[in-house]
Amino acid sequence: MQLSFSTILLFATAALAMPPPKAGLRLVKTSADDAGTWVSEAQKFEQYTAKGIHFADVTDTQDLEMLGAARVAQRSVARRQLAAFPTSPSHQSEVAALTPDLTSTTIEGWLETYTAFYNRYYNGVNGTAAADWLFATVQGVAEANPEITVEQFSHAPTFAQQSIIAKIPGTDAAQVVVISAHLDSVGTTRTGRAPGADDNASGSFTILETLRVLAESGYAPQNTLEFHWYAGEEGGLLGSRGVMRSYAAAGVNVVATLNQDMTGYSTNNVMAVIQDYVNAPLSAFVATVVEEYASIPVVTTVCGYSCSDHASANASGYASSFVFEDYFGDDSPYIHSAADTIATINMDHIMEHAKVTLGFAIESSYF
Numbered sequence: 001m002q003l004s005f006s007t008i009l010l011f012a013t014a015a016l017a018m019p020p021p022k023a024g025l026r027l028v029k030t031s032a033d034d035a036g037t038w039v040s041e042a043q044k045f046e047q048y049t050a051k052g053i054h055f056a057d058v059t060d061t062q063d064l065e066m067l068g069a070a071r072v073a074q075r076s077v078a079r080r081q082l083a084a085f086p087t088s089p090s091h092q093s094e095v096a097a098l099t100p101d102l103t104s105t106t107i108e109g110w111l112e113t114y115t116a117f118y119n120r121y122y123n124g125v126n127g128t129a130a131a132d133w134l135f136a137t138v139q140g141v142a143e144a145n146p147e148i149t150v151e152q153f154s155h156a157p158t159f160a161q162q163s164i165i166a167k168i169p170g171t172d173a174a175q176v177v178v179i180s181a182h183l184d185s186v187g188t189t190r191t192g193r194a195p196g197a198d199d200n201a202s203g204s205f206t207i208l209e210t211l212r213v214l215a216e217s218g219y220a221p222q223n224t225l226e227f228h229w230y231a232g233e234e235g236g237l238l239g240s241r242g243v244m245r246s247y248a249a250a251g252v253n254v255v256a257t258l259n260q261d262m263t264g265y266s267t268n269n270v271m272a273v274i275q276d277y278v279n280a281p282l283s284a285f286v287a288t289v290v291e292e293y294a295s296i297p298v299v300t301t302v303c304g305y306s307c308s309d310h311a312s313a314n315a316s317g318y319a320s321s322f323v324f325e326d327y328f329g330d331d332s333p334y335i336h337s338a339a340d341t342i343a344t345i346n347m348d349h350i351m352e353h354a355k356v357t358l359g360f361a362i363e364s365s366y367f
Contacts, residue, residue, distance in 0.1 A: 022038050024040065025039060026039055026057050027058050028056070028057055029305075030305060041190075057236025059158075064315050065315050067249055068248060069317065071316065072317045084281050085281045085282050090363070098217055098358060099359075101216070102351060107206075107347070107354075110205045112342065114133070114204070117133075118194075119185055119187055119192065119193060119194035119195075121184065121186055122231050124191065127160075130183070131164070131229075134164060134204065135162070137208070138150050144215040144216045145168070148169075150164065150167075151164075153165055153242070155239060159231070159232055161184060161232060161239075162231055163183075163240075163243055165228050165243070166211055166226065168219065168225040172223055175253050175367070177223050177224070177225050177255060178227075179207050179360070180228040180230060180257060180259045180260070181229055181230070182200050182229070182232075182309055183204050183229040183230065184200075185200070187337060188337055193338040197342050198325075198345060199335035202264030202350050203260035203353075205350070207227050207229075207357055208227070233308065236306070237311060241315070243312075244312045244315070247316065248317060254316075255319065256279075256364050256367055257318055259313075259320065260357060261308040261309065262331055262335070263349065263353035263354075264325065265334075266325045266346060267331075270299045271290050271294055271296055271353065273299075273322070273323055274300075274307075276303065277306075277311045279314070281319075289359050294352045294353075295352065296349075301328045302328060303322075308322060
């Protein structure tokens with residue numbers, strides 16, 4: 001990616017403004033305009049996570065927003081970001097052929113195993129073990145199609161839990177679509193019980209079931225389809241910021257992203273398309289995908305700064321979208337506690353999200 005003089009100047013100016021690292025401390029931001037506060041890991045949990053305050057831990061990715069700004073500044077990329085996405089779905093027959101293959105049975109089995117881990121906290125041994133189990137499970141699903149690759153993305157030395165990336169190569173390998181969910185969980189304490197059934201085993205297995213159906217069908221997309229499971233979301237979007245920073249720095253041409261975080265509980269039996277920290281044209285298209293492929297109403301809502309991993313894609317200059325289980329505030333009351341168990345999960349609602357994810361995967365493979 002060739003940078004203009006003004007973009008290089010932007011990088012240099014912003015680099016000088018970066019606060020230097022402080023040993024043993026993390027730089028946390030609670031808004032786009034926040035300069036950040038240095039806190040310990042314990043303080044990060046006590047002052048932000050435990051109080052339900054959305055935040056981004058930008059310690060290792062302070063240049064992410066710069067990379068995103070540079071990407072958007074490039075004329076060709078800016079045109080792509082501002083261009084309208086399709087106004088409605090157009091590949092219904094392909095989606096209809098695969099939708100019957102989606103099943104709740106596989107998701108239920110995965111949920112049973114995954115929520116049995118005491119917690120999936122990104123900075124603990126249980127979190128590492130859970131992520132390793134998920135990695136092996138994704139590998140098993142991908143074996144149905146030898147073209148699919150599965151790899152772990154390391155966040156060492158910051159923390160041991162690894163993100164997971166599965167790739168279905170497209171005939172146009174230069175363009176990438178990312179479908180994501182976070183794989184970690186958190187409870188009322190850093191070491192407490194956190195089964196994380198809805199937050200976010202539900203989203204993790206919504207997208208894994210989609211991958212399973214595509215893998216077993218031998219689906220060959222036009223754009224490369226990637227499925228990401230991010231580590232450390234509950235620690236301030238750590239995994240997604242790390243992956244997206246890597247992609248932005250390498251000039252990976254991600255044309256669209258869809259995030260699934262919490263898909264298994266809905267007070268109003270709706271599906272919500274998030275409207276903040278997203279790409280508006282893409283999100284408008286996603287709403288039509290919900291209308292086309294789900295059997296429940298689509299609504300819109302906002303969730304605030306750094307509420308989930310779509311914000312990392314947005315910060316990177318990539319077109320992001322996020323589908324949520326309900327209006328923000330009418331979602332599961334059990335998250336971030338020992339009560340976020342399978343007993344609270346609505347499997348029918350997860351299946352609605354799975355249908356939408358499958359529809360989006362096929363539709364976006366033609367962007």
